[in-house]
Amino acid sequence: MYQNDIILRAAKGEKVERVPIWLMRQAGRILPEYKATRARAKNFIEFVKNPELAAEVTIQPVDILGVDAAIIFSDILVIPEAMGLPYQMIEAKGPNFEKTIKSQKDIDDLHIADAGDLDYVIQAIKLAKKDLNNRVPLIGFGGAPWTLMAYMVEGSGSKTFSQAKKFLYQQPELAHQLLEKITQSTINYLKGQIAAGADMIQLFDSWAGVLGHEQYLEFSLKYISKICDAIEPLVPVTVFAKDAHFALADMAKLNCNTIGLDWTINPQDARIIIGHEKTLQGNADPCMLYADEKAIEATARKMVNAFGKQRYIANLGHGLYPDLDKNKVKFFIDCVKGL
């Protein structure tokens, strides 16, 4: 069906002839082509909501960088917005919510979103699938419920997310109600993405690392697990929980195919802890791409040696940073593909 389905085979644990690779934030500011498309929208939110533009930047890294998958261009915060909590993306600052979740009433007022509320993403997926024309699979994605809740309570990014954590400590029952509503919305949304053509799903738990182990199990992994149970029977699922070094053994029990790792995790340790029933994804430090080609090639080689060629998808341990050199990024991708 696909000209190149190596990433799907790697996710399912089928034999591959080389290591597949894609990069988090591969559709982004490292590409001049992205900036040109981005300039056609008034602001970030309008950009995300425009299916033609979103589909266009989704395809760019496949053509330009030669990655083994596209990932639909969108934002994890479309779910809070669809639930009734709109946000702004402030240049050089990040997301900002005018209204935040504080009380039972705030949670009651939230709507459980379905794919119809996010039709602009569904349309973008359909367009991207058409333009991809089966060259490579398309990855859909969502934010993990804890990460979305963290923004919905805190109202913006934060080093500590202390207000969102305060909510967990002071109003745990309300937190569970909120997380449940986000989870149901996310399942509806991801099923819509799959119906529109997404071939794999990745869940991003960007703020896993602000929680301790017990809170992580109770307030994050429980809901990730529900999503995996609903989605994994449909398409391969990847869970990427940044800085969740303490939860690798727990993640090994999820109904998911692939576990994403950040660059603080030792590949061999991860394999021992997680076992051989999951594909691992990661985990180069994005800043390594600031180095010279010799160092980049050495990293690619080391990564593939450490993870092995089977049950492995090469990626970074975080998204690409906007000031990285696109030629070096492409060089890294070529190195991995050539090994």
Next chain:
Amino acid sequence: MYQNDIILRAAKGEKVERVPIWLMRQAGRILPEYKATRARAKNFIEFVKNPELAAEVTIQPVDILGVDAAIIFSDILVIPEAMGLPYQMIEAKGPNFEKTIKSQKDIDDLHIADAGDLDYVIQAIKLAKKDLNNRVPLIGFGGAPWTLMAYMVEGSGSKTFSQAKKFLYQQPELAHQLLEKITQSTINYLKGQIAAGADMIQLFDSWAGVLGHEQYLEFSLKYISKICDAIEPLVPVTVFAKDAHFALADMAKLNCNTIGLDWTINPQDARIIIGHEKTLQGNADPCMLYADEKAIEATARKMVNAFGKQRYIANLGHGLYPDLDKNKVKFFIDCVKGL
């Protein structure tokens, strides 16, 4: 010599009758008394540079909260400033350096600081020691060289410190020169603190967690180790590297007495990895102090059960947040002391 020297005994591995406790950022905005003293200085930098005010807020938590040690009120960024790189502390934003380190010349222009350059801290220590009147020991401190370098290159706080990391990848030799100069300055400074009366030293590696394991060993732990080798023969040394879960086994080899842990580390795992030759310090989530007294008491009990009463200093896994309730903080301290 001291009315209460339990923390020194715990650091040295001597027998204690109960668990000693102090809290990172115990001198801070949770205390109305701190805010009153702070209001007498024009800005944060003037506050830090005023020995009378600094000594005053250093003593406050001993009187008000009943902690087992004072820690001199200062900032890790006094070292870059003493080396020739001044900073501003911008309200609600954090530190900002007008000039940052980019080149060989920038590093050559830096001065290796000695205690004379930081006489205001030395005077604050002498005043605090006098006012403490041997009630409890006084902790001195410094930033780990990598963390200081991160600010000196990045110019401000950052979620990723990608510019500072770029420097490591692109100019590793210059990075080592810079780290060496910071290390020498820090050793001079800490020796000055000890000569003025500091009874223990803590090194804060706040941004350990942005580095991967190999870079951490090369660019951070190497220099922490040099500082430990110079300081540990004089007084007990604590190393607190936040988010450095990957380096616990390496830290176990340092010439230090105590290793601080953040709340993502499992106490029993830490003891197995680090062994029985070090005292462990930590590691409650500061946000736990937003919970009710029942939950706070349960956490205190659980912490002490997990770490054990010997070779352990109770603390948080990060500093106190400014909006925490001082009564709950005191309640937590009393719980630990009562166990």
